[in-house]
Amino acid sequence: MRAIQPLSVIDLTMAYDDFILQQNISFTVERGDIFIIMGGSGCGKSTLLRHLIGLKPPQKGKIMYADFDFWQADAAEREKILQRSGILYQSGALWSSMTLAENVALPLQRYTVLHPPVVRELVEFKLSLVGLNGFSEYYPSELSGGMRKRAALARAIALDPELLFFDEPSAGLDPVTSRHLDELILELRDSLGATVIMVTHELDSIYSIGTNSVFLDREAKTMLAVGNPKTMAQETENPVVIDFLTRGTGKRPR
Amino acid sequence: MPVESPAWLQRDVVCHLWSSLHFRTVTSSASYRFIPTAPGRSTLQLSGCWKASCSIPELDEIFGRLPAHLDHLKITAEDSLNWDSILLVFLSHFLDHCRKKQLAVDLTGLPEGVQSLLTLARKSTSRPLNKEKVQTGMIARLGQGVLDIFARGRDLARFTGEIVTALVLLFRGKAYFRFRDFFYFLQNCGADALPIVSLISILVGVILAFVGAVQLRIFGAQIYVANLVALSMVLEMGAMMSGIIMAGRTGAAYAAQLGTMQVNEEIDALRTLGISPVSYLVLPRMLALICMLPLLCIYADLLGIAGGSLIGVWMMDIPLYEYFVQSKKGLHMWQINQGIIKSTVYGVVISFSGCYQGLHSGRSASAVGEATTSAVVMAIVLIVISDAIMVVIFSL
Numbered sequence: 102m103r104a105i106q107p108l109s110v111i112d113l114t115m116a117y118d119d120f121i122l123q124q125n126i127s128f129t130v131e132r133g134d135i136f137i138i139m140g141g142s143g144c145g146k147s148t149l150l151r152h153l154i155g156l157k158p159p160q161k162g163k164i165m166y167a168d169f170d171f172w173q174a175d176a177a178e179r180e181k182i183l184q185r186s187g188i189l190y191q192s193g194a195l196w197s198s199m200t201l202a203e204n205v206a207l208p209l210q211r212y213t214v215l216h217p218p219v220v221r222e223l224v225e226f227k228l229s230l231v232g233l234n235g236f237s238e239y240y241p242s243e244l245s246g247g248m249r250k251r252a253a254l255a256r257a258i259a260l261d262p263e264l265l266f267f268d269e270p271s272a273g274l275d276p277v278t279s280r281h282l283d284e285l286i287l288e289l290r291d292s293l294g295a296t297v298i299m300v301t302h303e304l305d306s307i308y309s310i311g312t313n314s315v316f317l318d319r320e321a322k323t324m325l326a327v328g329n330p331k332t333m334a335q336e337t338e339n340p341v342v343i344d345f346l347t348r349g350t351g352k353r354p355r
Numbered sequence: 356m357p358v359e360s361p362a363w364l365q366r367d368v369v370c371h372l373w374s375s376l377h378f379r380t381v382t383s384s385a386s387y388r389f390i391p392t393a394p395g396r397s398t399l400q401l402s403g404c405w406k407a408s409c410s411i412p413e414l415d416e417i418f419g420r421l422p423a424h425l426d427h428l429k430i431t432a433e434d435s436l437n438w439d440s441i442l443l444v445f446l447s448h449f450l451d452h453c454r455k456k457q458l459a460v461d462l463t464g465l466p467e468g469v470q471s472l473l474t475l476a477r478k479s480t481s482r483p484l485n486k487e488k489v490q491t492g493m494i495a496r497l498g499q500g501v502l503d504i505f506a507r508g509r510d511l512a513r514f515t516g517e518i519v520t521a522l523v524l525l526f527r528g529k530a531y532f533r534f535r536d537f538f539y540f541l542q543n544c545g546a547d548a549l550p551i552v553s554l555i556s557i558l559v560g561v562i563l564a565f566v567g568a569v570q571l572r573i574f575g576a577q578i579y580v581a582n583l584v585a586l587s588m589v590l591e592m593g594a595m596m597s598g599i600i601m602a603g604r605t606g607a608a609y610a611a612q613l614g615t616m617q618v619n620e621e622i623d624a625l626r627t628l629g630i631s632p633v634s635y636l637v638l639p640r641m642l643a644l645i646c647m648l649p650l651l652c653i654y655a656d657l658l659g660i661a662g663g664s665l666i667g668v669w670m671m672d673i674p675l676y677e678y679f680v681q682s683k684k685g686l687h688m689w690q691i692n693q694g695i696i697k698s699t700v701y702g703v704v705i706s707f708s709g710c711y712q713g714l715h716s717g718r719s720a721s722a723v724g725e726a727t728t729s730a731v732v733m734a735i736v737l738i739v740i741s742d743a744i745m746v747v748i749f750s751l
Contacts, residue, residue, distance in 0.1 A: 288471060
């Protein structure tokens with residue numbers, strides 16, 4: 102089995118037609134990292150994620166999964182890599198016409214040849230991992246926002262992925278729920294041995310679970326800092342990064 | 356002096372030997388063995404591949420091999436154990452069984468990831484709330500159906516009422532009404548619909564002429580093809596065909612637009628601003644279609660007659676001029692007006708169906724799809740019903 106970590110991005114330029122969003126982006130994600138992609142609104146965090154998960158080709162530069170150039174590979178190879186990744190979209194992106202069980206079952210049906218009863222049991226198990234056992238027959242529209250996020254997480258981990266991508270997992274959740282979600286992500290990372298790549302601007306999450314990060318800036322159109330967010334907050338000299346990491350107060354966390 | 360080993364140990368050693376022999380040959384599959392540690396205590400050692408791609412032993416099989424008189428079981432794993440969620444599902448069931456048998460299980464010998472995931476899954480914070488399917492008898496379902504019809508009727512009446520009040524407010528200049536939207540929809544359901552309406556009406560004219568020609572030629576009355584086409588286009592087909600095209604084209608679009616707005620809570624946002632979605636969203640759409648459908652109907656009438664003339668001129672050698680004079684002779688202004696009145700009514704029912712279904716759509720992708728379907732079905736049914744009613748009224 103080919104190990105797909107670490108993920109590395111080499112000299113990436115992201116652009117919408119002529120409008121350059123970010124350039125000269127390079128970083129490496131180590132195995133077991135919780136890698137945070139942060140930056141102010143509109144700086145291209147989500148776009149970077151879309152590049153990583155194969156939804157938008159880069160204008161320039163490479164995205165390497167292990168020694169494997171993601172965007173040079175053909176579609177089938179790319180799919181093989183994505184099959185080992187779980188993705189949690191910003192608004193959950195659960196299929197609204199399917200029950201939770203069907204939502205979680207679809208990746209399993211797509212990529213494995215398990216018997217339906219086994220799939221059902223796996224689905225129940227995944228839902229119980231995120232604390233949603235008993236909700237398998239519910240439709241996404243019947244759930245609260247936090248439950249929908251957790252259900253989407255269950256779908257993301259359906260295939261025991263090695264790489265987990267999160268797009269603002271705690272957006273729209275209350276502080277307690279979002280802390281629970283952080284803990285859950287940590288727990289799943291440790292138990293599944295996965296690597297997490299997360300777009301977020303929740304400072305609490307960034308400090309409490311992030312082990313490595315990259316800071317993108319809209320004005321500079323490039324990354325301003327790379328590294329562990331806690332050290333970054335202590336050591337960076339860049340005023341924009343300090344502003345962001347201290348919520349504009351300039352007081353560095355201890 | 357050799358100490359004779361106790362009976363329980365001998366039996367388990369045999370079992371152990373047997374299972375290790377048995378499983379050594381199949382390295383890629385899930386394997387396990389019981390290792391006795393003390394009287395009443397045993398260790399279940401897992402090894403091999405416990406993954407979705409391997410075959411996992413049945414629970415019954417394992418419990419069948421369980422040493423007798425056991426009250427404590429420790430589960431351990433070999434270092435080389437290969438696992439994914441299938442192992443967790445298996446262990447989850449295994450633990451449920453053990454709990455039923457009141458067998459104490461020690462999981463500390465398992466990899467840490469397995470332990471923590473199992474704890475997480477069995478923490479079971481949520482109460483099983485799965486919906487019960489209420490079984491109802493036929494009478495109850497029938498009753499519910501009737502009540503639903505009444506509820507639906509009330510909804511329709513309320514929506515009609517809202518439209519009327521919005522209209523009154525509009526004419527008194529007190530409604531929020533976006534003229535930009537109105538002009539956009541005018542173009543959208545007027546000029547933009549011309550190509551499809553042209554194509555269909557010409558073809559309908561051709562078909563009518565063709566069918567009529569075959570019959571009329573028998574009597575040598577080919578010239579009356581012109582009357583036939585002109586009358587049927589003006590009285591029925593012009594209004595009907597343009598109505599059905601617009602039901603599929605515009606009515607469906609209205610339902611989908613409003614349904615998606617409902618999903619995105621855009622309608623709620625309007626309501627909380629104190630803006631009636633009916634006057635803000637429904638009226639521009641409705642008025643635009645009501646203005647445009649009669650014009651489309653006249654256009655369809657003309658093109659239908661032109662289509663008929665193609666057949667008349669080419670197949671039946673009627674001079675073009677004579678064909679049009681004959682068409683004109685066969686028509687009265689009142690007949691043309693009938694078609695225009697009909698198409699105005701169709702404009703009302705199409706936009707009504709589209710907007711009603713869109714505003715009453717559920718909040719999911721499939722619900723928007725259902726709303727769109729019902730909008731088209733409702734529009735076409737209403738078109739045919741209102742046509743029948745108007746035909747009767749006009750013939751009085």
